[in-house]
Amino acid sequence: MDTSTVVPFASPLPSSPPRDGCDASVAASAVVASPSVERELARLRARVRQLSAELVQAQEAACRHVARELHDGVGAELTATRFALAGVETWLPADAPSQCAAALAVANRSLDAVCAASRQAVAELHAPSLEAGIVGALAQWTGDFATRTQLRTSFVCAADVRLTRLPAEAALAVFRVAQEALNNIAKHARAESADVRIETSRRHLTLIVSDDGIGVTRNARSRRGHFGLSGMQARCAAFDGTLRVGARRVGPRRGDGARESRGTLVHARFAWDAMLANAPHVERRALQS
Known part of the structure; x- marks a missing residue:
């Protein structure tokens, strides 16, 4: 049972009007302080990116x-x-x-x-050749993975010109996350198939790796010493991204409305601004317009 409590950020407003204007001055100082809070959050985010890199x-x-x-x-x-x-x-x-x-x-x-x-x-330990870009590298890797493991494997990628302009370190981050996710499927999932997909939006590149295996428990996701998972998280964080690992929802809905789960879903998101930070400025503007 979770016995933790949530402490509200601000106290409730008083039931009667303030008599000396103190509450108004406190509110004004909070408004004035908000830019400094934003600067501190930005500094902390930059520090997280640096440490992750x-x-x-x-x-x-x-x-x-x-x-x-x-x-x-x-x-x-x-x-x-x-x-x-x-x-x-x-x-x-x-x-x-x-x-x-x-x-x-x-x-x-x-x-x-x-x-x-x-x-x-x-x-696997050597960095892959990225001369053909992240799409070519992942297409070759998933093909080799299917041959080696005998798992049905697919790779689907969005048609986005920005994928061809990724700097090497950004492309390597996406590749390593996909590589680790597929290797985990081969080692632990007892799956018959694995699917890799790259989706893009205006702000994010999203890598999705799924399988139809036995799934992953909460203990397996959070246990100490899981260097593969921590490495995937660090690679996402280095580019203002996030990593989520959970159950893949498939099959018909049950009586409570939820779908049965089978397999694991890895959802890795990377920010375009951070990934294209080392691209020429004019090129970045053209790609993001």
Whole structure:
């Protein structure tokens, strides 16, 4: 049971007229103070954007470091292991027990799986090529995702010229949120299909990722240590956006009027003004007119 209380911002007006004009002066000071409050809110919002951008930069640096370690360190060790197993297979006597060959076959299959997982991890950790823009990058990623996971996957995108003019850091933010959402579907959702959609309005770019899996509980959304979710939130916040993760409402309405839920809906919103902040000024005006 929620026992928290809400404290009103201002006290109720007195039942009788003020006798000395004090209430009127308080109201006037509140009006005068409102611009300073707005300035403070703007300063805090800018600070949130700055801290979120710094967190995103740190995450990308960590991804690059881990990718190098996987490629140079783990990759080299896996290659050495593969050569060692090939040597054992070559030197194995003809009269060796059949269990030896069977064990080698199991070891080679496991090594193949580890190598494939390592290559996939390195590919995901590296920043994608955005030369074709966010639309091309997401179209390719969702196609690769469908091939790799065998999930029915669709990608639908609004026809908006601003998408072709996104600076690299803004396009990367949208891509990483979609990538993390799809990877979560593959790992946890037990879904049969996943859908990615980009919608645009005058002020916002909205990324919507949905699936038809088992859904997500409140505990799963809020548990500590969920670095994937916090990273998605930071990428949205860095561009004056928000992230919502909830149940996907589908199916017929129940007796209480609500629809049954099946699957998860990720709703990530980014502000155009923040995303196009590094675009040339004249170009931005043309795109937003």
